[in-house]
Amino acid sequence: MELNPILQREVRARWRRLPAFATVFGYAALFSVLMGAVYAQYAKTFHFDPQQNSAALGHELFVTLTWMQTLGWMLLAPLLTVTSITAEREAGLLEALQLSPLTPLRIVTGKLLSALSFMALMLLVPLPAIAVCFQLGGVSPYEFMQALLLHITTAVTGAIIGLNCSAWSRRTATALGAVAASLLVLNLACLYLGPILWYAHPIVATLAIFNPEFGFASWAESMLVQVTLSCFLVYNAAGALLRPLNENSPPPILMDAAGSQLAPAPTHEENQVNLLAAGTSPSSEITIEGTDHFPFVRWWQVPLPAHWRFANPILQRELRHKFRFRQESAYGQFDLAPVSFIVITCFFLLVEAFCFMGVLLQPDVRANLWWLHAYGWLFIVIAASALMGASAFAREREAGLLEPLLLSSLSPREILWGKLCAPLLACCYYSLPVLLAMVLCIDIIPAFMTGISPLQAIATLLIVGAAAWCYTALGLCLSWCCKRLSIALTWTLVGLFTSLLCAPLLLNAFGDSSWWQPGHPFLALAAVSHRRDAFSIAATTLPCALILFGVGCILLLWLAWAMRYGAREKDRKRQ
Template sequence: MTLFPVIHRELRAQARQPFTYWLRLLGAGAALAVMAVMILNGGSGGESFAALHRMVLLSIWVLVPLGVADCVSRERREGTLGLLFLTPLRARDVALAKAGTHGLRGLALLLAVLPMMAVTFLQGGVGWRAVVFSFSINLAWLALVVAVSVLASAHCRSWTRALALTHVLIVVSAVAAGTLKMFAAILVFRPSAIWQVMEQLDSFIAGSVQYLTGGRGLWSTNFTASMIPPGVIRRIMLGELVTTGALLAMALTLVLWAGHVIARRWREEPPPVWMQKTSVALTKPRFGVAFFRRWMLRHLEKNPIGWLERRTWSGRVVVWAWFAVTTTLCSAAVTDQNIWRDPRRSLLPLVWLLPGSMGYLAAGSFRRERENGVMELLLVSPLTPQQIILGRLRGIWGQFLPAAALLVFVWLAVRNLGLYQTTGAEWLGFFLVAFGAVPVIGLSFSLSSRTTIGAFVLTALFGFALPPLLGWLVVVALDPFTSWNMRERDSAQLAFSVIALALLAGAFGQGMRWRLERRKFQFNTGVS
């Protein structure tokens, strides 16, 4: 195997990317923030340790794919993958080298948190078993996430598709690992209890999540309490180590599979005829073709820049896929058997998820025009920068409009029933402002950031992290002059966050216009 040149190149390339350093800073900052919050709230060492563990696990699930998902797809896009195969390198070597390099980067994240974890020992309440548990879980998930990211990257040419596929594969892996663990636990402890477990699957899932994340002090209770026999603890530990080993083996298998995919795809041959025919058969409009053509032509007339978002079948599917997801969640929420539970609580994830997806879409939105040079052509056409920006924003808003309208309708309908204590007006306000504002911020970063990953992270920071922080700061500053109760305080904090988000979007919108007018954006052109 000739891994080292690839590892060497990859590490050098990563070292030259500012994003690598920002990611480290972000990781260390988040760890510090978690520790500060835990210490300020008077949490025990065990609780702080579990909180840090959760932060690392979340980083592995969210941040690691951002860095890895483009590792092969980028080489495919830039045409450098084929050059590697002119040397004695084999596809398996490339996959292993990529996974190894990014695994090392991920381990650096674990090492960065180590000093903070050491502090929790000084606080007390953390046993060695919890450390082993945390390390083995994080290590196994790091390996698995890197492996699925490399696999997804080998499958796709575009970074966004690779990232989306990575997250789908992470969910699939989590379900697979959870199921594996469930059956292993049942077989180890009580083989006869399998049907009981199946009947109470939701409780089991909740328990598994706690087990994975150390939630509700589960680890400190289990590993330090004297009520659990030592034999059982030994079995739990052994089970965890066996699971970790199984997940590491699974990760290695996935990386080798990625090598197989690279070997099949590096020549960039067109898909087989049957696949092309199937694709055409599934995506070509069959009914109302004339109407559809007129409809699309109208879109093109009114807003050519927005039309680009809806031109492809995949762009149009986004509209109805989100509508389907929203319909499903709204149906589940309003038909809940527990009539005392406010359905809007179940809809809160959507309030975050829809603007989050819009931000994600917007952050990668102008990348293609920047890379293929069309942005330069648009800027010398009669379209003004304002028209280009608004055109693209209208395109993104249009893709999510049916889902958003449905959500707002259900929210208002539930509110008008008058059954529940809160009106939820502040959350509705947050959603409406985020719907309008987050794409503006995302689009702005899609112009100014060199990489889509950077644009996405900055959008998340300025669209979702900074406004609540500003809202909290305003509330803290106003605390001495007010006498609001807990609920009023929370509402005020949310209201100030919404105002901050709106103001940020306005500033970013103006900045984006200024950048386009003065051609101050990351301008990459290459002969394509």
């Protein structure tokens, strides 16, 4: 039987690059350190006696390792396949694949099997840590087999989700956004759409392995739902490759009434370079994506931001990119981006309507609703601002626009200010529905203490704003240092995971954790939720906001220096 040529090429290409080895090493090192942290935390909490409590320690380590692996595969598996099809499309090789004797299903399965072969190796990485758990005792082979099957199913489902988003997206950044939106919608659906999907969530199924109250139904239901979803998405991704072959089709030759050939319409890149070189701001009258002769792309614009005008041309252009969605090309292909935006917006508005009714009918739950919204809002703002910052310079570099941008009449300060303010303004605009629902949870009259105080609300805004500033600056720095958008986004996700989860766990397990807690936004928000007097709220909020704002300023100063005195793009390519 002939081996799939896509599988052969992908495996060879993957293991010829350093990131594959670095990913395996980082995955092994991360789980080793986390296991050591859990062991140290367990030893500090209890009076540990190896002869009496070894079985309890082994079981505790195995439970922690199991749910951490499940969470890791939910986040990591889509990232391994999200660039599979978009990388071919951006390199101009997708049409060659579609014109080859390979069927769309073989192309998709080849891409999927190459990622699964890599994930199979990564599933073997934690085996030494699992062997330590068996050596300590407290773990049955039945629990190990259940956890292993759940990890395999979760990894395969995550990989297929990433592959499906890659097949239906034109660019890697769009595919990554689709993956993030898909994971968010699936998790929210499991939380809000009844007990059936709740028990199908992989994390809940992981806990059901060790909790007899859940029984066998939760684990089996999760496996069934994930397998069904995987089969549907595989055929959906194969169907995406059956679209017409007009990925990079040139515009048609235009003729005037006399039969003379007209000049071709300027491309998107040419328009952007001309505007930036002139130092002008793209206005609503300028159609960058096409001309009257050749309407190459139609866009769907978010209503209110379409009327915003700024003197900084970079800020104006970046905001236009963040508040519009590709609706339909000249060839009649309909894009799901505006439909997805409307569906997700309606879903969130429905959730907010239920919360609004809960506030009116049960005023005692206002404080809980505020902090539930605050934690979710902080997480989404940090992730969105960092990822939008990570795409700022890497996207320009891939399109060949970074060198003209730096050589334009705009100063590095104006360029950096436009790149920085655009993600912050986008986060503010998209946060308006959440803020409107959260306002009802504030105690305007001090006599009624069923909600939160105005000082707690101000502290929440300061923490969220400082975190958005800091992580946007982090994303901008990573975007400047990375040559490709996918690499910048991957390193940004690694930085978020390390700074928000791994580093606090390690510092808390191996040393004094009091010195770094003021700089962690989630811990500062948790501390504010337990304080009511003004002095304690200020003592918790101000250090966190100042630390995050200061770190962001340091990163921006370094980035401004690198933009002014760093090597040019052509010199960096030669190096």
